[in-house]
Amino acid sequence: MNFANKIAAGAGAAGLALFAALPVWAQEAATAAAAPAAEAAPPAPFVPTAEMVDKGDVAWMLVASALVLLMSVPALALFYGGLVRAKNMLSVLMQVLTIVCVAALVWFSWGYSMAFTSTGTPFPSLFGGLDKAFLAGVDPTTLAATFSNGVYLPEYVFVIFQMTFACITPALIVGAFAERVKFTPLIIFTVLWLTFAYFPIAHMVWYWAGPDFLHAAPTDMGLLWGWGALDFAGGTVVHINAGIAGLVGCLVIGPRLGYNTEPMPPHNLVMTMIGASLLWIGWFGFNAGSGLEANAFGALAFINTFVATAAAGAAWAIIEQIVHKKPSLLGAVSGVVAGLVAITPAAGFAHPGTAIILGAVASLVCFFFVTTVKKKLKYDDSLDVFGIHAVGGIVGAIGTGFVANPAWGGQGWIDYTAPVAKAGEFDLAGQVMTQIWAVGTTVVWTGIVSAVLFLALKYTIGLRPSKDVEQEGLDLAEHGERAYNM
Amino acid sequence: MNFANKIAAGAGAAGLALFAALPVWAQEAATAAAAPAAEAAPPAPFVPTAEMVDKGDVAWMLVASALVLLMSVPALALFYGGLVRAKNMLSVLMQVLTIVCVAALVWFSWGYSMAFTSTGTPFPSLFGGLDKAFLAGVDPTTLAATFSNGVYLPEYVFVIFQMTFACITPALIVGAFAERVKFTPLIIFTVLWLTFAYFPIAHMVWYWAGPDFLHAAPTDMGLLWGWGALDFAGGTVVHINAGIAGLVGCLVIGPRLGYNTEPMPPHNLVMTMIGASLLWIGWFGFNAGSGLEANAFGALAFINTFVATAAAGAAWAIIEQIVHKKPSLLGAVSGVVAGLVAITPAAGFAHPGTAIILGAVASLVCFFFVTTVKKKLKYDDSLDVFGIHAVGGIVGAIGTGFVANPAWGGQGWIDYTAPVAKAGEFDLAGQVMTQIWAVGTTVVWTGIVSAVLFLALKYTIGLRPSKDVEQEGLDLAEHGERAYNM
Amino acid sequence: MNFANKIAAGAGAAGLALFAALPVWAQEAATAAAAPAAEAAPPAPFVPTAEMVDKGDVAWMLVASALVLLMSVPALALFYGGLVRAKNMLSVLMQVLTIVCVAALVWFSWGYSMAFTSTGTPFPSLFGGLDKAFLAGVDPTTLAATFSNGVYLPEYVFVIFQMTFACITPALIVGAFAERVKFTPLIIFTVLWLTFAYFPIAHMVWYWAGPDFLHAAPTDMGLLWGWGALDFAGGTVVHINAGIAGLVGCLVIGPRLGYNTEPMPPHNLVMTMIGASLLWIGWFGFNAGSGLEANAFGALAFINTFVATAAAGAAWAIIEQIVHKKPSLLGAVSGVVAGLVAITPAAGFAHPGTAIILGAVASLVCFFFVTTVKKKLKYDDSLDVFGIHAVGGIVGAIGTGFVANPAWGGQGWIDYTAPVAKAGEFDLAGQVMTQIWAVGTTVVWTGIVSAVLFLALKYTIGLRPSKDVEQEGLDLAEHGERAYNM
Amino acid sequence: MKLILAIIKPFKLDEVREALTGLGIAGMTVTEVKGFGRQKGQTEIYRGAEYATNMVPKVKIELVCDDSLAPRVVETLQQSAGTGSIGDGKIFVLDVGQAVRIRTGETGEAAL
Amino acid sequence: MKLILAIIKPFKLDEVREALTGLGIAGMTVTEVKGFGRQKGQTEIYRGAEYATNMVPKVKIELVCDDSLAPRVVETLQQSAGTGSIGDGKIFVLDVGQAVRIRTGETGEAAL
Amino acid sequence: MKLILAIIKPFKLDEVREALTGLGIAGMTVTEVKGFGRQKGQTEIYRGAEYATNMVPKVKIELVCDDSLAPRVVETLQQSAGTGSIGDGKIFVLDVGQAVRIRTGETGEAAL
Numbered sequence A, B, C: 001m002n003f004a005n006k007i008a009a010g011a012g013a014a015g016l017a018l019f020a021a022l023p024v025w026a027q028e029a030a031t032a033a034a035a036p037a038a039e040a041a042p043p044a045p046f047v048p049t050a051e052m053v054d055k056g057d058v059a060w061m062l063v064a065s066a067l068v069l070l071m072s073v074p075a076l077a078l079f080y081g082g083l084v085r086a087k088n089m090l091s092v093l094m095q096v097l098t099i100v101c102v103a104a105l106v107w108f109s110w111g112y113s114m115a116f117t118s119t120g121t122p123f124p125s126l127f128g129g130l131d132k133a134f135l136a137g138v139d140p141t142t143l144a145a146t147f148s149n150g151v152y153l154p155e156y157v158f159v160i161f162q163m164t165f166a167c168i169t170p171a172l173i174v175g176a177f178a179e180r181v182k183f184t185p186l187i188i189f190t191v192l193w194l195t196f197a198y199f200p201i202a203h204m205v206w207y208w209a210g211p212d213f214l215h216a217a218p219t220d221m222g223l224l225w226g227w228g229a230l231d232f233a234g235g236t237v238v239h240i241n242a243g244i245a246g247l248v249g250c251l252v253i254g255p256r257l258g259y260n261t262e263p264m265p266p267h268n269l270v271m272t273m274i275g276a277s278l279l280w281i282g283w284f285g286f287n288a289g290s291g292l293e294a295n296a297f298g299a300l301a302f303i304n305t306f307v308a309t310a311a312a313g314a315a316w317a318i319i320e321q322i323v324h325k326k327p328s329l330l331g332a333v334s335g336v337v338a339g340l341v342a343i344t345p346a347a348g349f350a351h352p353g354t355a356i357i358l359g360a361v362a363s364l365v366c367f368f369f370v371t372t373v374k375k376k377l378k379y380d381d382s383l384d385v386f387g388i389h390a391v392g393g394i395v396g397a398i399g400t401g402f403v404a405n406p407a408w409g410g411q412g413w414i415d416y417t418a419p420v421a422k423a424g425e426f427d428l429a430g431q432v433m434t435q436i437w438a439v440g441t442t443v444v445w446t447g448i449v450s451a452v453l454f455l456a457l458k459y460t461i462g463l464r465p466s467k468d469v470e471q472e473g474l475d476l477a478e479h480g481e482r483a484y485n486m
Numbered sequence D, E, F: 001m002k003l004i005l006a007i008i009k010p011f012k013l014d015e016v017r018e019a020l021t022g023l024g025i026a027g028m029t030v031t032e033v034k035g036f037g038r039q040k041g042q043t044e045i046y047r048g049a050e051y052a053t054n055m056v057p058k059v060k061i062e063l064v065c066d067d068s069l070a071p072r073v074v075e076t077l078q079q080s081a082g083t084g085s086i087g088d089g090k091i092f093v094l095d096v097g098q099a100v101r102i103r104t105g106e107t108g109e110a111a112l
């Protein structure tokens, strides 16, 4: 998914939007190019065929999809659930599970079409139309492009993989206002937020015509993709997007009763640890799957996801040892998640060595936000969705501009405007600026959409349960159950 | 696995058994057909070779097998375990784990041979003989057929994948009489039930000669397969089979002490949620693996398993919101499991749109059985094995007849009687009737076998522990441990 | 990974080191051999190309790597954590997680180079140099050999897969002295032990030039590999290695306060059961991944990992039924782990039938060590790292010599000294002697290294927390948290 | 007023509560406890380590009632909690000096 | 000396503890309990099986103080634990014959 | 009869039980509680949020014995539960009006 590209927009390509991503499918592409079909393609339209599908890719992408779903249920649910008080445990599990179910149905209904088509819409660079709503036109014979010329996936595979991303992103948000939100408004928010924030941003960052088609349709792409913003596996689309929405949500909803006066220690850190571990495992599907092929670049994304995370987990434990004299498990798993978030946009671009640095830096920055900034600014981001996902995502997204630098072992970017993709020339300062612009665009877009939605819900059906309900716990009051009857 | 097929039994094919399954491997088959070998095959016997194995298929099937084992341990064990009282937690975990171990050994010893051979037996359409007992004749060079002409798997892969199904099916049963069964008789039951119920039904539904061999041996198939019954991944073989056995078991054993007078709330819904989530993840292996290849049809089964489940989870939450004013987590996960059960037989046949309808309908029907019918009829199916697996399985099995309809986006059935498989003509009413017959046959067969086995055990070594043991809890009394020493 | 091989060291190959492993890639090799390139290779140096990579293998190996990481976090952490008292739960989780993070960084930094190169070192048969430190020279275009001529993996894939082994092995050790070790010294120990015990032993057992290169460089291999010791997936490198280190550690540190006078029952067997189940699932990646290809030999390793474990789990339950009259869940999961350990070195060599015997025997021997020998000798191996990993590993390593016997359905060994690998002649007694020598070498090497390291730490910064800290529990005292705040 | 403190078998709790409600008792407080007495716990064996758990899970009921009701409470408790087998538990009666209902500040028997 | 035994709502614990500390109370012991009284528990429905849980989670405080302090402790408890709604809980006062500090062996009021 | 109520450190429980058994005590009841006293809990830091947990895990023993045995029980308890460091706990003694064994209906000291 989501490699940037250079676009010669007519003759003089203007602005900072001239950069782009991943280098080296050139090799494979070269093979494909040897086929006369590919060379003759520009005049006669290119038609991918079933032979361009490799079962190894299909096997890997199906597994990767299952891994990403694993990240939501049970991993994220447990990670979050363990951090709340026992009386709200089930509410968190239920919110995550229901969001996953609803997001899958919305994705099927109009999400895929809005994110990954560019027809039937007034603003094809912002979001797609409804031509593939309810998966119209998708069947076992249709194909989806990868990042290599002449390599395709069954379209269902691509729909599934992307569906798992649409499921986890809104689920990430709930951590910011856990323990104090009503269930039904939250589900309504999910549907609207997916429609007005997630699908457009996914479209802007990830949509493009594909390597065999782009040179014939050089403007058929999302806005940020066109700028050349690099986001390998969703640093902007998933983490900044969700992290900002969470911050807005916790500000609109307000802090928990007793926040900063009562102790609210995590009720079960074992669940949090299980969750973090399974997040790590699942994230291999998230990141290494985002290359869409079972090849050496997937392996690069995989090893970066491994070592950046290890560095981030260790870094948080070390800083705690220094500051508090005791390294805590919650600290280590917070570092693990911060590292995973930060490496997400960079996974396919970095060298393992720079990935380690990126992970460690992100971990320390998140530590600072979670322990110091939050305390200073007194917002109640219950489970640090902003402090870890938005902050870690921003560090990662901007850091991607650095670590992609081929001079430091990075993979640079690929120029897909040629019939056969080839490596582009890397401009460090320019790339970093593009990354910052992409981050800014995402923050503004999701910030506005989230604020409008949360405020609208707050002043209509209400977002927050009554004081009594909050004190009793959402499990009993909202769901009529308790988690433990030991 | 397990697509039905049309059999021209001699000249005039009689009865309702004339229908069959999956359409479109035709494409791949066409490629194979181009090879002169395939065309010359009818006279000279066809010999599959190692080149017909694709490593992508092997990779996917090994993963799918691991995913199905994950469904048993820990997923099913946790799903069930969380629902019992704390004093019986370990007994459930131990029952599931031991059944898995024993079933694997039985599968190796005589199960594979009984289910997937048709030689050395007086009734080759009901069960196989012992020619491959102890995996005699299976080695790394032997191959197993898929549903595509000219595509093979190492036989060990097929043995493994099917083994995981034999492991989970008897484990499903224990939920029906959890908290009140003796351990040793249960294990004896498992061995006998596998032998007399599971292996024959698996044989009847799934055994056939394979696409390259069937036209030369047009009667070499299981009874229900021959009828044209469609069961993609085991709606009849696994879920109805286990669900009915569970119902019979709970009737023979009788209700728990204090049933309907004492509260018996689930002791740890967090474990149940983890279990349900991992069941969902594992079920992708179960369903998408049942196509035996890493291709677009596997992906179709995967997406159906995804969206039908999402719809079913949401449907149960919504009906609870309507009926009880509170959507519960236990409700949502019950819906998730009901949806997974229902889509199992239909996973490779339905369009995602009809899969959603099937999932939602099954969820509502199961809700009705679990909350109303069970209360009325007063049987104590502790964890709703009948109410979810048998009922959901029946809805799914019959529903498969509808959703397979090509007119509604379904995949129809494949005619394997031709040397190269091709799509068959779909008869909606006839297919639904066939499905009903297949369900009925399964219900009767497993009902009788289960009743005989349970009654025989009840009146010999006994099935039920003493009152004291039941009151103290099976953990301490039967296993000498307690789950939690906090 | 890690098949032994026969080396014609000059003319008269001396000593007992003349045996070796896996048979039948011959088939695939034969295909490769048909290419003139392979035949011409000895004079002109063989150069593997990107076309020798199969995406099916890549898909499988990436998944296998994720599965092995799953074995550490959360599986091993939970398996161990459930067995300690609640007050030490987090300390175990934290130790395992931190060890994984640190080991990954060490592997990146110098581990891979020390284990899998033979240049830049004074003793190329004992350990490698630093030529690939910080993964210098590894990039998406470099390749790693498999066990088949002409079949390669992207080198990153091999680096990742092996990294997961380096992560879990030191984590296994902590179980032996759980509940009574200081955190920082443990992490220092991990770094040193990896460097001086794990990397050398991995090198000695698994390093070799590869099938296309060995005949041109017939001494380019690790010491034990050269002897012909068979260790499919790490019986010596992982389990004996860790098990002996654990024993040494628990002897140096001494028993827990209150050992044998206070009851110390497992605080949460549910976590232990989840851990054991996920270990089993992950172990498929560990064992079946060790063949490095998605083929029938991977499937053989998979099925052996399945049935040997099932037999071992059942065997422990049965012996408990006989001895204590009650089969316990802790017993069954202990058997499961013992079986997994024992089949590890034999997974790719045994027939499923002999695998079952090996699993059952190992389970009974471990039962004897854990329940009788430990009581007699009064060492406090808290979680039976020695009793299960070392003992089970030794049974498995020696048993491998038997079950590999082609006369009993085993796979024998492969002679890689020929340009195209071919089956070697099997000498049962000789092979068993080689296995014993390999075990002995491992025990001595790791025993000495571990003793030196533990004693050095004990008498410098100290290994053991104060009495007060131990009584209060490590969670609060060392990490400042408690696991449960219900 | 009297504080009646009863240790009973856990699975008897519902029966006991119903019996006491029948007497007109409006409230009580229940705690999970572990009992040590004539009834011995099971021997549990964890991987060969034997624990003779002398501790048996019990439920403790604390209930304050006025003096006149106390004898009937004790009697009802004894009947409803009894199974006739070892480990049925004990009832202890203590004097209570004062009772206050937090919500209203009522004291004495009105607080119960 | 008096043993003051109070059953309160769990989320009031911190407030109560602070109020009592303000009085100079140096120690107390807290237990999680389940209460049965006028306040009814929620009806929980698990897959159609209804449980009217009469049991509500409460916290029990046990606190021994000297006789003179007791009235103020009771008063403070009542004020800090009260919300004015049903289920606020009870305070009971019992006589204590003797107190011993285990660490030092001090007895009587010096032990508190 | 006396009710002896002791709050002790959890890891001392086994020692205490053995010492009391040595005295001939046939039964007691044990509860996990949280103590608040001179001994302060650890400061726990969860992602930067500090919780000074004043609550320390303790074990409460309740034990009824006849009046004559009470002093020796208290003494034994004090010795076996003591470590000499802060937080060792307290022993309180209360009067018990009556005791009943549920199983047999025996009352008074015969019930113990």
Ligand SMILES: Nc1ncnc2c1ncn2[C@@H]1O[C@H](COP(=O)(O)OP(=O)(O)O)[C@@H](O)[C@H]1O
Binding pocket: D007, D034, D035, D036, D037, D038, D039, D040, D056, D058, D085, D086, D087, D088, D089, D090, F026, F027, F028, F029, F030, F062, F063, F064, F065, F101, F102, F103, F112
């Ligand atoms: N002297 C005592 N003081 C406090 N609790 C006691 C005493 N003796 C027994 N108990 C409690 O009563 C429970 C039952 O007592 P036990 O001696 O086992 O049987 P029984 O009630 O039949 O005499 C014990 O588990 C313990 O909780």
Ligand SMILES: Nc1ncnc2c1ncn2[C@@H]1O[C@H](COP(=O)(O)OP(=O)(O)O)[C@@H](O)[C@H]1O
Binding pocket: D026, D027, D028, D029, D030, D062, D063, D064, D065, D101, D102, D103, D112, E007, E034, E035, E036, E037, E038, E039, E040, E056, E058, E085, E086, E087, E088, E089, E090
């Ligand atoms: N007679 C009693 N003896 C012991 N505990 C009682 C008694 N009555 C009430 N309680 C405890 O006090 C709690 C609150 O009592 P409840 O009747 O619900 O409300 P209120 O305190 O407003 O009268 C109960 O949950 C129970 O734990």
Ligand SMILES: Nc1ncnc2c1ncn2[C@@H]1O[C@H](COP(=O)(O)OP(=O)(O)O)[C@@H](O)[C@H]1O
Binding pocket: E026, E027, E028, E029, E030, E062, E063, E064, E065, E101, E102, E103, E112, F007, F034, F035, F036, F037, F038, F039, F040, F056, F058, F085, F086, F087, F088, F089, F090
């Ligand atoms: N006044 C009291 N009433 C009830 N319990 C008390 C009281 N004072 C202390 N405790 C209990 O005794 C425990 C130990 O007391 P603490 O003051 O910490 O140490 P020490 O026993 O050494 O004086 C406390 O944690 C608490 O559980």
